[in-house]
Amino acid sequence: MSLRAVKPQHETRTRILDTAEELFMLHGFEGTSMRVLTASAAVNLAAVNYHFGSKDALIEALFRRRLDPMNAARIAELDRLEIDAKGRALSPDEIIRAFIGPSLLLMEDAKGGGRNFIRLLGRTYTEPTKPIRVLIGQLYVPTMARYKAALERALPHMPGGELIWRMHFMFGTLAYTLAATDTVQLIAGCKPEDRYDARLLEDRLTSFLAAGLNAPLKQTVKKAA
Amino acid sequence: MSLRAVKPQHETRTRILDTAEELFMLHGFEGTSMRVLTASAAVNLAAVNYHFGSKDALIEALFRRRLDPMNAARIAELDRLEIDAKGRALSPDEIIRAFIGPSLLLMEDAKGGGRNFIRLLGRTYTEPTKPIRVLIGQLYVPTMARYKAALERALPHMPGGELIWRMHFMFGTLAYTLAATDTVQLIAGCKPEDRYDARLLEDRLTSFLAAGLNAPLKQTVKKAA
């Protein structure tokens, strides 16, 4: 194993992945050509096909690189909390923080490109039809099942069909917050001071989400039972 | 003004706009070619350039057609509420319903293509860099200013810098809910029964959002003042 022989390979792969995260985040998948991508990554045009096989395979590798550790961290954090709780039900607050924590960790990682990925991820949630959505769905299945069970214990009075909507809202708020922060701040007018203060953002999100999760459903005039 | 002469023009324009809403929603702007679009709309390939000038101009026309009436309705509804209130501050509930109502109205309009537009809109919020984002931002400026003022009155104890984040979360939840409902239901597993019951969705969203808006900010260990 020569040192000079394997390092460039990993460097090229990594440089492609990092650049792809940024460009896909900025311009979308269809909006980013392999020509621009490889030029921006300072690698050869043929390198993507050599290392990943195709553009689609690159996208899949890109998501797996970040999502596998992120969801593993989410489950590990929930495991840790439940062991510490020794049978006591967790609070919604704790569960929410365990879920959004790994996202915010990546969000703070501006230098390593984690922030690019997080924004790309939020963007991708709202893109239907693509095989990517199916891939993401698969990667999330175990995590979602795990968190749904935890929330059911934490919110025993929540009707069965209701919880799935609350999780949906929670999920949406998180995805959107991470993905579109700049857009809304542009719409609403906001100074870029603590825009990326992940700790404060975690507090803000947790306060908002926990209150929303706990809220009783106030129904207006209903027609039938 | 011959009857036969002007009707086909409007029909072609409308058919292009309706088809574009659906295809852009499904595949994105870059992912939808003029060839596929015109074929699907059963119009000639050159028709888009004849009627709109370019693909970009078509996109702008598409957004203006829906957003202008929608935001006008939002402002009109708030005006109406404030007149009825005769000086009393509105409740967050009322304000939230005034804001999300017009979206849900479009959401219910499956036949007229409103639902396609709503999902396209949610999708577009998370797409940075494009001129479309700037256009949308401009179209929203008056509405956002109006609602920010109303919420400041409704939530007098909310610190100044905090409200903008709550609005951000509210906005995100709405956008995401409308845009990605199918995705999350795919991830989380949910039956498609009352998926598009807008009335129930309004109740759910309002309960969730009002609780989140009102929630005090619970801060964890803080470093400095």
Added chain:
DNA sequence: GTCTATAGACGGATAGAC
């Protein structure tokens, strides 16, 4: 592993007949 060159398909836009 990296590069150049190119194949082969598809993109938006338009000219000009009808």
Added chain:
DNA sequence: GTCTATCCGTCTATAGAC
């Protein structure tokens, strides 16, 4: 207003030299 034919650029992917 509608249509066909076409220009010209860009796309992904690959073959083959080094």
